[in-house]
Amino acid sequence: MKRLLLLSIAPAVLVAGCSAPETKEAPTETKTEITQTEIAQGEPEAMSLFGEPLYAGEPSANALAKLETAKAEYEANPEDPDALIWYGRRTAYLGRYQDAIDIFTMGVEKHPDDPRMLRHRGHRYISTRQFDKAIADLSKAADMIVGTEDQIEPDGMPNAMNIPLTTTHGNIRYHLGLAYYLKHDWENARRVYAEDFELSDNDDGIVASGHWLYMILRRMGRDEEAAKVLERIHPDMEIIENTYYHRAGLFYKGELSYEEAMPDEVASIGSAGIVYGIANWYLYNDQPEKAYALMNELVDGPSWAAFGYIAAEKDLAAANARVKK
Numbered sequence: 625m626k627r628l629l630l631l632s633i634a635p636a637v638l639v640a641g642c643s644a645p646e647t648k649e650a651p652t653e654t655k656t657e658i659t660q661t662e663i664a665q666g667e668p669e670a671m672s673l674f675g676e677p678l679y680a681g682e683p684s685a686n687a688l689a690k691l692e693t694a695k696a697e698y699e700a701n702p703e704d705p706d707a708l709i710w711y712g713r714r715t716a717y718l719g720r721y722q723d724a725i726d727i728f729t730m731g732v733e734k735h736p737d738d739p740r741m742l743r744h745r746g747h748r749y750i751s752t753r754q755f756d757k758a759i760a761d762l763s764k765a766a767d768m769i770v771g772t773e774d775q776i777e778p779d780g781m782p783n784a785m786n787i788p789l790t791t792t793h794g795n796i797r798y799h800l801g802l803a804y805y806l807k808h809d810w811e812n813a814r815r816v817y818a819e820d821f822e823l824s825d826n827d828d829g830i831v832a833s834g835h836w837l838y839m840i841l842r843r844m845g846r847d848e849e850a851a852k853v854l855e856r857i858h859p860d861m862e863i864i865e866n867t868y869y870h871r872a873g874l875f876y877k878g879e880l881s882y883e884e885a886m887p888d889e890v891a892s893i894g895s896a897g898i899v900y901g902i903a904n905w906y907l908y909n910d911q912p913e914k915a916y917a918l919m920n921e922l923v924d925g926p927s928w929a930a931f932g933y934i935a936a937e938k939d940l941a942a943a944n945a946r947v948k949k
Contacts, residue, residue: 669721670752670928673941678928680719690714705735712744713780719929721748739765743796750799751929755806762800769793783865789828794820801836802931806938814840821853827861831869835901838876842908868898875902890918891925896932903936916945924949 668677694714698707708731716724728745735741746761774793783789790798801816817837824830834853841850857873868887875885875898886902887895899922907915919936923946927933940946 667722669719672928673753673937674946680721681926683718687714687718691718705731705738705740708734709740709744710780716744716748716751717780721751721929724748725752737768739768739796740792742768743792743799746803747795747799750803750806750931750934753934755803758803759800759807762796762803765796766800769796785864787864789826789864794824794829797823798833801833805836805840806934808938808942810840810844814844821856827863827870828866830856831861831863831873832866835869835872835897838873839901839904839908843904868895869901872898872901876905890921891927893927893930893933896922896927896930896936898932900932900936904939907939912943912945916940916943916947919945920947920949 669680670678672678691711691714694707694711698704698711701707708727712724712727712731715727725745725748728741728748731738731741732745742761742765746758746765749755749758749761769792774791776788777790777792777795779786779788779790797816797820801813801820804810804813804816814837817833817840820833821830821837824833834857838850838853841847841853854873854877857870857877859874859879861870863870871880871885874880875882882902885898887898889895890899899918903915903918903922905915906912906918916939919940922933922936923940925933928937
């Protein structure tokens with residue numbers, strides 16, 4: 625079933641594209657108002673790994689306005705692949721992942737040679753717990769980029785310095801490694817993150833892929849290799865946005881205490897990665913009760929699209945260790 629947001633689109637075929645800069649005004653003749661009613665809670669966006677429905681939260685007025693602009697830009701430029709990508713991304717930022725998947729699916733159909741469509745759809749398959757579909761999309765995208773020039777991926781939510789830090793190739797690898805991780809396919813997850821870790825050329829990328837690679841190697845019992853990963857992590861790194869991944873790496877090295885590493889708010893979307901990392905650290909250090917207690921606290925919160933939350937959900941489901949508060 626097409627969701628409410630897509631029903632409001634003109635019936636022309638959706639084309640892959642990215643919306644124009646946020647400051648650019650959309651043509652008034654194509655601008656379609658997106659109301660609170662359209663995105664009101666209705667069908668769930670996903671089902672948790674415990675079989676519970678997951679719903680989008682209440683969007684901000686700013687996020688709605690940006691989506692409205694992106695939609696108008698797409699409608700004004702339906703043959704521009706960038707316009708469709710931004711339309712899909714802005715839709716996903718509201719938590720409307722099923723609508724975003726529909727948009728990116730039409731992008732895949734319209735632009736079958738553009739790996740970005742698969743990259744973004746694969747990301748949202750992860751958000752909605754469709755890990756096999758994510759692996760299929762991201763694996764295909766990884767094959768498509770072999771021998772091609774990488775490019776910076778613009779940020780939808782710019783960091784404090786407004787410096788984009790990720791690339792198309794890097795994001796394909798990162799999300800593919802994550803999808804394998806969430807399947808507990810340790811060897812394939814290790815293979816992908818090892819490549820991404822090797823190719824990361826900025827400190828934010830190093831701590832992000834290093835965080836997952838370290839955890840994977842520990843889960844595989846390859847502790848010496850895991851320790852070598854941490855050799856690239858140090859206190860003087862120039863971190864712009866992945867502060868929690870950096871803190872996690874220093875915690876793994878024993879250079880930060882639990883109290884120094886843990887965020888004040890366990891359940892926020894920004895801190896889910898380090899909370900899961902510390903819980904996972906307890907798990908592979910033979911303290912499962914502490915591990916599962918912290919994972920349960922994390923998934924009691926609302927940030928169900930955060931990668932750390934999904935990873936905790938997977939571990940709890942696999943161990944039948946979910947305990948609701």
